[in-house]
Amino acid sequence: MTAAGTDTETAAVTRVVHTAGQMAENLDLLTSTLYDVLSDRITDLQGDQPMLDLMRLSIEDNLRTVIHAVRTGITMDAVDAPPAAVEYARRLAQRGISANALLRAYRLGQELALDWIFDQIAENEPDPHVAYRAGQLFMATTFRYIDAVAEQLVGVYEDERERWLANRNTMRAAVLADLLAGAPVDAAAAERALGYRLHQQHLGVVLWDEHAGGDLRDLEKLLGQAARILDAAGQPLFVPRDRATGWAWLPLGRGAADSAGQLTDDRAAELRGLVGDRLLLALGTVGSGEEGFRRTHADALRAQQVALVAGDRRHSVISFADSRVRAASLLAADLPATRRLVADALGELAVDTENASRLRTTLRAFLESRNSYAATAAQIHLHKNTVKYRVDKAVAARGRSLDEDRLDLELALVATYWLGSPVLAPA
Numbered sequence: 135m136t137a138a139g140t141d142t143e144t145a146a147v148t149r150v151v152h153t154a155g156q157m158a159e160n161l162d163l164l165t166s167t168l169y170d171v172l173s174d175r176i177t178d179l180q181g182d183q184p185m186l187d188l189m190r191l192s193i194e195d196n197l198r199t200v201i202h203a204v205r206t207g208i209t210m211d212a213v214d215a216p217p218a219a220v221e222y223a224r225r226l227a228q229r230g231i232s233a234n235a236l237l238r239a240y241r242l243g244q245e246l247a248l249d250w251i252f253d254q255i256a257e258n259e260p261d262p263h264v265a266y267r268a269g270q271l272f273m274a275t276t277f278r279y280i281d282a283v284a285e286q287l288v289g290v291y292e293d294e295r296e297r298w299l300a301n302r303n304t305m306r307a308a309v310l311a312d313l314l315a316g317a318p319v320d321a322a323a324a325e326r327a328l329g330y331r332l333h334q335q336h337l338g339v340v341l342w343d344e345h346a347g348g349d350l351r352d353l354e355k356l357l358g359q360a361a362r363i364l365d366a367a368g369q370p371l372f373v374p375r376d377r378a379t380g381w382a383w384l385p386l387g388r389g390a391a392d393s394a395g396q397l398t399d400d401r402a403a404e405l406r407g408l409v410g411d412r413l414l415l416a417l418g419t420v421g422s423g424e425e426g427f428r429r430t431h432a433d434a435l436r437a438q439q440v441a442l443v444a445g446d447r448r449h450s451v452i453s454f455a456d457s458r459v460r461a462a463s464l465l466a467a468d469l470p471a472t473r474r475l476v477a478d479a480l481g482e483l484a485v486d487t488e489n490a491s492r493l494r495t496t497l498r499a500f501l502e503s504r505n506s507y508a509a510t511a512a513q514i515h516l517h518k519n520t521v522k523y524r525v526d527k528a529v530a531a532r533g534r535s536l537d538e539d540r541l542d543l544e545l546a547l548v549a550t551y552w553l554g555s556p557v558l559a560p561a
Contacts, residue, residue, distance in 0.1 A: 146267035149259050153272065154204040156254050157197065164250060165194045168243050175242060178235045183442045184342070184379065185225060191218040193243065200247075200279055210278035215286040223287040227295035228376040233288060240284055244276050310373060314428055321424070330371040335386040337364065337395035338418030338430035340438045342379040345412050352413060353380040359408050360384070360415060363401050365394040381434075383427065386420065395420045397453040405451045414441060417453040436463040440552055443469070447554025461545065462552035469556055472549050476557045479539060479546035482531040486558040493531060496524040498547040501536070 157164060169190045179185045195216030203213055215223075226236055251272050259265040309327040312319050321332055339360065341353045354372055357380070361370050367387035374380050386394045397405075397417055409415055418433030420426070433454035440459055441448040443466045452459055465472045477484045483494055496514065500521065503509035507525070511518040529536060536543065549557045 142261075142263050142267055145261065145264040146271055149255060149264055149268040150271050150275075151205055152258070153251055153254050153268070154201045156258075157251070158201050158205075161194065161197060161201075164197055164247065165190065167250070168193045168197075168246050171246055172239050172242055176235050176239055178231045182229075183439065185222075185229070188218065188222050188225060189239070192216070192222040195219055196243070196283070197247070200276065203279070204272075204275060210275060210282050213279060213282055215283045215290070219283065219287060220290055223291045224294040225376050227291045228298050230295075233291050236287060236291060237284060240280050244280055248273060248276060307373075313424065314431060316428060319424075328371055329369075330383065331368075331385060332424050332427055334367070334388045335395070335420055335422045336427050336430050337366075337384040337386060337420050338427075338432075338434035339370075339382040339384060340379070340416040340434045341382060342414050342438070343412055344414065345378070350374050350377065350380065356408060356413055356415065357382050360405060363404055364397070365391065367394070381431065383431070397451070397455060402451050402453075409450045413450070414438075414448070415451045416441060417451075417455065419453075419455045436460075439463060440466055443556055444552060444554040445556065449552070452552075458548045459552060461548050465545065465549045465557070466553055469553075472553070472557050475542060476546045476549055477559065479532075479542040480550070481533040483528060484546070484550070484559055485561060486555050487561045490531070493524055493528040494547060494550055496521060497528040497536075498551060500525050501544060501547070505536070 169186075172189065172193070173179065173186050176189075179189065195218040199213060199216050202208070203210060223236055226233070252269055255265050255268050255272070259268060306327050309319065309324045313324060313332075325331055339357065341356055343349075343353065357370050357372055361384050364384060365386070366384040368385040370385065371383045372380055373382065384395060395417075405415060416434050416438035418430035418435075418437065421428075421430035421433075437452045437454040437459055440462045441450075441452050454460060454463070465475075480494070483490050483497075496510065496516070499514050500507070500510045503513060507518045507521050510516075510525075511521045514521075516524075532543075
């Protein structure tokens with residue numbers, strides 16, 4: 135290699151390391167860009183928010199690993215797949231999603247990342263020879279990384295899929311899938327496969343652990359306690375969805391009492407005491423027969439989605455039987471529109487601050503108490519004069535009377551209470 139060639143190679147390596155530094159500085163932007171495209175293109179995961187969240191963590195972990203390897207000179211053959219990527223592969227296997235979804239995500243991610251990298255090199259490197267060589271080096275680096283990591287992850291996927299299939303009751307899963315899809319089933323055969331009677335009333339439950347490495351036994355224990363509190367008539371049906379999520383049905387019998395399966399305030403308080411700081415519980419509405427079996431499960435999933443959207447502001451125990459939760463689930467389906475509704479209806483109250491939260495809480499109780507200061511004071515344990523002061527402050531912050539656009543106001547308060555920060559303006 136000539137002296138000029140050596141100089142070009144050295145400058146190209148320097149440019150590659152510098153570009154990796156730019157990737158680190160723009161990590162959040164790169165992660166969001168890749169996530170937006172992949173979540174739209176990988177159709178197998180659409181509607182499965184926990185898996186999409188894990189995919190986002192996997193994207194960020196992969197980018198961090200590539201950046202670190204480039205900046206420190208570690209060869210890609212020595213790189214281990216990041217932990218979030220490994221867990222993502224395991225979850226795909228547990229859900230029966232094809233490994234093609236895994237490999238396609240890496241191919242698309244590489245294409246998008248290289249587009250960004252080439253743009254940065256072209257913008258910052260004046261020497262076209264150095265820019266061309268730096269692009270070659272980065273392309274070769276990403277190909278070696280994808281080869282190394284994809285091989286590891288396919289192995290993880292195949293091992294987990296084999297283990298999961300070995301431990302799962304295949305017939306039971308197939309029957310459940312047919313039931314939930316509304317396909318014709320032999321009711322007697324389905325009941326034998328599930329170990330659960332279909333011709334009775336049911337309450338659908340979704341349980342999940344915020345810690346990905348949780349133990350399904352914790353969810354089963356919580357389900358048993360919930361069954362007792364909610365007056366279940368027998369042994370619940372529990373179906374692991376993955377290592378951190380379980381679907382369940384509580385049997386309420388054919389002639390269940392009106393209170394069976396109902397989440398009263400006392401029962402909700404008792405369940406919140408059981409879930410702790412990492413387990414969560416979403417309930418459907420009571421349904422009867424095969425159709426009720428499907429509907430109560432769908433309702434529980436909708437309640438879970440409200441909690442997932444709320445993030446760290448979520449309610450640990452939530453029921454779709456609450457009309458406010460039903461409204462919140464519709465509002466959660468279009469967050470940009472809901473944010474606009476909240477901003478328009480609440481004015482200066484639509485801010486994510488403690489003071490605005492206190493005023494919203496008082497105002498929501500005031501409206502629910504039919505504009506009674508005394509009833510509101512009793513409900514939220516404040517003096518009547520304090521309630522009046524806060525309501526006046528809330529009206530002033532809103533910028534117009536409570537009777538103006540009253541429905542929008544009530545919907546906005548439902549959205550802020552159940553969905554939290556995602557529908558509020560930053561402080």
